[in-house]
Amino acid sequence: MLQQTQVSRVVPKYGKFLETFPTLHHIARAGPKRVTEAWSGLGYYARARNLHALASVVTNRGRNTEGTLPPDAESLKTLPGVGAYTAGAVSSFAYERRAELVDTNVARVLQRVFAPKVVIKSGAGQKRLWSIARAILPRTGKATWTHNQALMELGALVCTARVARCAGCPVRSVCATGNASGTR
């Protein structure tokens, strides 16, 4: 639901959606039309259709009541509607696996800290940033949970698109951009 939609719009819908569809099995059994109707107001209905298709896959067309998402990012990426970011987020946050994730905020932080010359929006830039994200993962899945949360928070609150608050930044001592700026 949070792909392309603000948290404030999702929160009221999310609880109600879970009441209607408490498990992936419920979603798979409901049929795509009912899932899309329950999605109403959130827009981007392809997400609802993908969610239904995903539920159908992991529950073997609704036959398996215990169907759950796989824990590893590579398997998650094979499911409908699941891209690299979502796979990394589910794997690291729900299953505490060592999985990297790069969203807009994380990409900006990694670029400023490790690779200021990288063009974030280019294919090569994205490849490099994902590879940096992988290289700096902590050793355990549990620590990865905290690490990924911290990277996202850093990008949302300290190293933002509008301003880099280097003076109070906890990673300034290792940051290529923060160190170079001097006066920020």
Ligand code: SF4
């Ligand atoms: S030191 Fe500055 S540029 Fe580097 S991560 Fe922190 S806020 Fe961003």
